[in-house]
Amino acid sequence: MLQANDIKALKGKSPIVMITAYDACFARMAEAAQVDMILVGDSVANVVLGFSTTRDVGMEEMLMFVSATRRGAPDTHIVADMPWRSDVEPEIALKNAQRFVLAGANSVKIEGACIKVVRHLRQAGIEVVGHLGLLPQTATSFRQHGQSADEAEKLLQDAIELEQAGVCALVLEHIPERLGAHISQGLQHVPTIGIGAGNLVDGQVLVLHDALGLHPFKLPPFAHKFVDLYAQGVMGLEAYAESVRKKKENYF
Numbered sequence: 001m002l003q004a005n006d007i008k009a010l011k012g013k014s015p016i017v018m019i020t021a022y023d024a025c026f027a028r029m030a031e032a033a034q035v036d037m038i039l040v041g042d043s044v045a046n047v048v049l050g051f052s053t054t055r056d057v058g059m060e061e062m063l064m065f066v067s068a069t070r071r072g073a074p075d076t077h078i079v080a081d082m083p084w085r086s087d088v089e090p091e092i093a094l095k096n097a098q099r100f101v102l103a104g105a106n107s108v109k110i111e112g113a114c115i116k117v118v119r120h121l122r123q124a125g126i127e128v129v130g131h132l133g134l135l136p137q138t139a140t141s142f143r144q145h146g147q148s149a150d151e152a153e154k155l156l157q158d159a160i161e162l163e164q165a166g167v168c169a170l171v172l173e174h175i176p177e178r179l180g181a182h183i184s185q186g187l188q189h190v191p192t193i194g195i196g197a198g199n200l201v202d203g204q205v206l207v208l209h210d211a212l213g214l215h216p217f218k219l220p221p222f223a224h225k226f227v228d229l230y231a232q233g234v235m236g237l238e239a240y241a242e243s244v245r246k247k248k249e250n251y252f
């Protein structure tokens, strides 16, 4: 299993593969595919629980998803996403992060340049992954971030501050490719993991349900579908329904 230092050592050497997973079944699949890191993202609120925002999942549910993911992937680095307001100030964030570690996480991910919180967690020995660019917990629109020179400069400065505060990796969401490259080069030791940040970052992350085509909805512009399991699942269930209705199988 990769530890935080192994992840940092991959910068500039080998692209990091991260995928979300939320339960033992899909975590097992991700581990079998030898991904480097599994993110138990708060995107679970959208893709599993059917809510419209990631703010609709809380600590208790996230703990259950993290422990289920650990049972399915005992040998893969697991990042637990700190849900909305669980990291609102340093001491609350530390208590919640410690609960995630007890549930099986190797590190926690925090949205935004929460430097004080990151420092506090690092002082207590908790590994932290940063997240800049589009921040779904607080976003009012899903536009690409960092298009203006000022916004791009602010993102670079935030990334450098997060590196200095001790994050072991940085997720960059929905920013221009040239900015993804610029931030990646501006960080000495911290690998960047993009989702809609172009090809010139140190790794990629996708939401599992988008990558495996597990839902029938339109994908965000930066997502990729590698297989259509929703269509295959519907076909399988239609075959089951037909076998029951036409009494095709023996169901002893």
Ligand code: KIV
Pocket (backbone or CB within 6 Å): 020, 039, 040, 041, 042, 043, 044, 081, 171, 173, 195, 205, 207
């Ligand atoms: O919750 C999530 O799945 C995420 C990814 C989009 C990076 O934060």
